[in-house]
Amino acid sequence: MIELAPNWKRGLALKHPLMIVAHVWDAAPLGALVTPPLTARPRAGAPLPRVIEFPGGFLLRTGAANPGVSAFTEQHRLAWRKSDAPIIVALAAQAAGEWHAIAARLARVDGVGGVELHLNPGLDTVKAIRRTRAATDLPILAKLDLENARAIASECVAAGANALVVGRAPRGAAMRAGRLWRGRMYGAFVTPFALQVLSEIAALRLDVPLIACGGVHTARDAREMIAAGAVAVQIDTAHWVDAEGVAEMCEELRQV
Amino acid sequence: MRHWLARVLDQRPLWSNLEALSLDVPELARTIRPGQFVLARDPRSFDPYLRRVLFPLAIHGGGLECAIDSADALARRVQPGDALDLRAPLGNALELNAQHILLAADAALAAPLVFLARVAVQLGRDVVFVARAAADAPAIQQSLPPEVEYHTRGAEEDGLTPEWIAWADAIFASAPLDSYNRLAEQISGARFRLTRGLAYALAHFPMPCGSGDCFACAVETTRGIALTCQAGPFFDLDDLIKKSAYD
Numbered sequence: 140m141i142e143l144a145p146n147w148k149r150g151l152a153l154k155h156p157l158m159i160v161a162h163v164w165d166a167a168p169l170g171a172l173v174t175p176p177l178t179a180r181p182r183a184g185a186p187l188p189r190v191i192e193f194p195g196g197f198l199l200r201t202g203a204a205n206p207g208v209s210a211f212t213e214q215h216r217l218a219w220r221k222s223d224a225p226i227i228v229a230l231a232a233q234a235a236g237e238w239h240a241i242a243a244r245l246a247r248v249d250g251v252g253g254v255e256l257h258l259n260p261g262l263d264t265v266k267a268i269r270r271t272r273a274a275t276d277l278p279i280l281a282k283l284d285l286e287n288a289r290a291i292a293s294e295c296v297a298a299g300a301n302a303l304v305v306g307r308a309p310r311g312a313a314m315r316a317g318r319l320w321r322g323r324m325y326g327a328f329v330t331p332f333a334l335q336v337l338s339e340i341a342a343l344r345l346d347v348p349l350i351a352c353g354g355v356h357t358a359r360d361a362r363e364m365i366a367a368g369a370v371a372v373q374i375d376t377a378h379w380v381d382a383e384g385v386a387e388m389c390e391e392l393r394q395v
Numbered sequence: 396m397r398h399w400l401a402r403v404l405d406q407r408p409l410w411s412n413l414e415a416l417s418l419d420v421p422e423l424a425r426t427i428r429p430g431q432f433v434l435a436r437d438p439r440s441f442d443p444y445l446r447r448v449l450f451p452l453a454i455h456g457g458g459l460e461c462a463i464d465s466a467d468a469l470a471r472r473v474q475p476g477d478a479l480d481l482r483a484p485l486g487n488a489l490e491l492n493a494q495h496i497l498l499a500a501d502a503a504l505a506a507p508l509v510f511l512a513r514v515a516v517q518l519g520r521d522v523v524f525v526a527r528a529a530a531d532a533p534a535i536q537q538s539l540p541p542e543v544e545y546h547t548r549g550a551e552e553d554g555l556t557p558e559w560i561a562w563a564d565a566i567f568a569s570a571p572l573d574s575y576n577r578l579a580e581q582i583s584g585a586r587f588r589l590t591r592g593l594a595y596a597l598a599h600f601p602m603p604c605g606s607g608d609c610f611a612c613a614v615e616t617t618r619g620i621a622l623t624c625q626a627g628p629f630f631d632l633d634d635l636i637k638k639s640a641y642d
Contacts, residue, residue, distance in 0.1 A: 161608045175608050183615035190601040190611050192468070195442050197603070204613035206620040326444050356441070379604035380436055380446055382482075383398055 144278035144301040151278040160375040167389035176231035181207035191313040196326020225252025235267035239274035246275045253278035265298045272299030302348040325376045329354030341368025358391040399481040410534035411503040414465040421457030428488035429511040434605045438480040443468040450507040462506030493564035500569040502528030516540045560585035566594040579636040594632035
């Protein structure tokens with residue numbers, strides 16, 4: 140078992156080191172399902188284009204489009220109740236006060252094992268985590284931007300995060316039709332950056348579990364992340380393009 | 396939805412910037428329905444990285460013919476004999492119960508409606524196909540069964556006439572999202588009002604995951620935020636017209 144919230148009154152134990160960012164996954168055993176980032180209210184998302192490809196990856200700019208945490212939870216609560224793996228609900232926010240009420244409600248939803256807070260730059264990180272911590276006993280995973288993870292990792296732990304996810308996809312830009320579009324970059328090329336940042340956070344010895352995320356597409360990528368200090372690994376876009384490969388990875392890593 | 400490994404049988408040019416990929420995947424060819432789509436990638440490489448949305452164009456024997464942008468990296472990469480990794484069928488199949496079916500498309504987005512026209516004719520429906528496509532008109536017509544009544548409209552003209560709209564029991568459209576408000580106005584003008592269940596519009600969004608996880612295909616409808624890959628890709632026009640992603 141991998142415990143993501145050691146020393147906390149409500150544990151978050153994984154049977155497997157792989158966590159998949161998806162609302163449903165039945166292809167292979169895994170450690171946890173992590174929802175796509177949800178907000179308190181529905182968001183229609185960004186104007187087109189939302190996806191801009193480049194060799195080996197793509198830029199995604201959804202504008203945090205999502206149906207809202209209530210609608211999403213209602214839609215999936217039966218499946219979550221039956222899920223063998225814990226559900227971790229990812230939350231995005233523009234302000235520090237948006238999470239605590241949601242987290243308190245999620246604590247009463249069967250199957251939900253924790254919340255993952257997506258910490259945007261500009262957000263009062265400490266205040267956001269503290270308010271959420273005060274509102275729920277669900278384990279809190281703080282998902283840090285790869286670009287500023289080193290700067291805020293310690294304060295996230297001090298504020299009450301039970302584990303750190305390292306991290307959110309790096310930002311990039313692409314020029315299309317004479318216009319600059321900004322978004323987050325995904326693809327296997329992110330792995331070296333994520334591995335570097337992970338190793339630096341591990342060196343801080345913050346006494347919380349680290350979860351790697353960024354560009355992981357193979358069992359070898361995942362093993363390297365674990366060797367660098369992660370106890371678990373999140374898969375995001377890899378299963379969009381190669382779900383069968385990810386299922387094989389789940390089988391391969393079963394013994395890790 | 397399931398995974399398939401399909402061999403590319405043939406590639407041929409269509410119209411506009413489209414080409415047809417003929418795929419050897421007989422079981423899928425038997426099961427896929429109008430309105431549904433395929434997500435495809437080259438299993439040998441992560442470049443191009445994302446899966447492509449392919450709409451069926453026709454079924455030939457056991458082969459499934461799909462349309463793809465000829466400038467797309469996947470179209471440029473694959474050749475006859477290559478394998479493609481498919482996830483399909485995705486999306487909701489359309490009901491073709493109406494007798495008089497009116498199809499309206501911009502040329503570059505017409506492929507999904509060509510398949511619909513073919514199936515509708517097989518079911519004995521009366522089909523009128525209207526394409527905004529002066530230059531591509533002959534090529535589109537050649538892709539349609541001879542039973543289909545085919546018309547073209549200029550880029551500056553409204554897509555449909557009041558007579559066609561009044562004739563139709565069901566209308567299906569494939570055009571840019573920001574054109575659907577005008578289509579709704581035309582239908583309302585010809586039939587007094589737009590009723591639910593009459594007109595359906597294809598929401599052209601990127602669908603990188605096809606599983607409802609990336610939210611890149613989120614569209615604001617009158618019934619809330621919907622994911623095109625899960626709730627669509629065709630929506631009741633009445634649900635789409637109030638607000639669009641282009642607002």
